[in-house]
Amino acid sequence: MKLPRAAAYATLLILAGCQSNHSMLWSSASKQASDIEWLYWFIFWICLVVFVLVIAFFAGGLAKSNVDEEEMAPVMESNEPGDRRAKVGVSIALGITVVTLFVVLALSIVTGKTTEGLTSKNPITIEVTGHQWWWELRYPNPQADLTVLSANEIHIPVGKPIVVLTASRDVIHSFWAPNIDGKRDLLPGYQSAFTFQIDKPGIYHGQCAEFCGEQHAHMGFEIVAQTMDEFQAWLNQQRKPSVQPQDAKEVHGRDVFLTHSCVLCHTIRGTDAGSRVGPDLTHVGSRRLLAATAISNAPGSLAGWITDPQRIKPGVLMPANPLAPGDLDALVTYLRSLQ
Numbered sequence: 001m002k003l004p005r006a007a008a009y010a011t012l013l014i015l016a017g018c019q020s021n022h023s024m025l026w027s028s029a030s031k032q033a034s035d036i037e038w039l040y041w042f043i044f045w046i047c048l049v050v051f052v053l054v055i056a057f058f059a060g061g062l063a064k065s066n067v068d069e070e071e072m073a074p075v076m077e078s079n080e081p082g083d084r085r086a087k088v089g090v091s092i093a094l095g096i097t098v099v100t101l102f103v104v105l106a107l108s109i110v111t112g113k114t115t116e117g118l119t120s121k122n123p124i125t126i127e128v129t130g131h132q133w134w135w136e137l138r139y140p141n142p143q144a145d146l147t148v149l150s151a152n153e154i155h156i157p158v159g160k161p162i163v164v165l166t167a168s169r170d171v172i173h174s175f176w177a178p179n180i181d182g183k184r185d186l187l188p189g190y191q192s193a194f195t196f197q198i199d200k201p202g203i204y205h206g207q208c209a210e211f212c213g214e215q216h217a218h219m220g221f222e223i224v225a226q227t228m229d230e231f232q233a234w235l236n237q238q239r240k241p242s243v244q245p246q247d248a249k250e251v252h253g254r255d256v257f258l259t260h261s262c263v264l265c266h267t268i269r270g271t272d273a274g275s276r277v278g279p280d281l282t283h284v285g286s287r288r289l290l291a292a293t294a295i296s297n298a299p300g301s302l303a304g305w306i307t308d309p310q311r312i313k314p315g316v317l318m319p320a321n322p323l324a325p326g327d328l329d330a331l332v333t334y335l336r337s338l339q
């Protein structure tokens with residue numbers, strides 16, 4: 001009775017690790033991810049075979065042993081035929097182990113080289129800076145006013161190498177999108193680079209993979225892989241300054257933004273708001289998710305986030321903003337108009 005129950009609990013524990021979007025997690029969208037996936041499964045099957053063999057030999061040994069528990073184990077005399085056979089067996093097993101480990105080492109090096117070896121004459125460059133707890137994005141351009149600033153939602157064209165330059169503003173973070181590539185650490189005071197390429201259009205979820213404080217689990221990002229035309233359209237839109245308020249309500253919303261604490265931390269290009277502490281909100285209305293993918297970009301969740309962000313992400317730098325209902329409504333309407 002006890003054993004089936006323990007087995008059931010163990011199964012539940014294992015299932016708890018599966019996410020509802022597991023099919024998404026297991027489908028690699030880039031050459032690098034499929035190389036890493038292949039190596040993962042290669043090592044997994046070797047480990048499984050070794051595990052099964054070890055357990056089988058162990059069980060076999062237990063079944064054969066007829067030593068009385070009270071008695072001392074007999075002293076092994078070397079050069080007995082059984083002992084010599086065991087020696088040969090152990091030597092063969094040792095040889096197979098060494099060869100297998102070298103094969104795994106060689107394949108790991110080859111996989112590492114191929115995932116690093118992506119190069120292009122004119123790649124797309126994106127600067128990703130980790131913050132507690134969001135991702136600052138910069139699409140640099142020699143012409144300063146064509147540089148795009150955004151947060152948490154990385155748009156890229158498919159079929160083109162993307163160079164990511166990483167840095168961190170505070171502690172160590174780790175950039176990880178399982179469908180795309182391995183984990184890349186973002187170290188404070190140290191810029192590094194890696195390249196990836198996605199061949200399948202889609203939206204891929206990513207997550208900070210290095211514990212970085214209270215809201216580490218809510219430090220997600222999305223990679224939106226689009227056709228080149230869609231990407232260029234997005235980039236051109238993001239390059240523009242914010243849209244002007246269209247009616248009295250949006251004008252009021254902008255005034256609320258500029259006269260309350262929002263302006264102390266955020267930028268909206270085309271207005272007087274130019275602080276770089278928090279995410280650039282020039283086109284915040286165009287983003288799918290908010291708060292580093294913790295909540296959706298819907299009027300209700302945006303209003304909740306503005307009013308009391310500490311309830312959604314305790315410890316986040318953004319303070320509570322107890323606004324009058326009319327002010328909050330106008331502010332939400334204005335922010336959502338920023339496409």
Ligand code: CUA
Nearest residue numbers: 173208212216
């Ligand atoms: Cu950033 Cu964990």
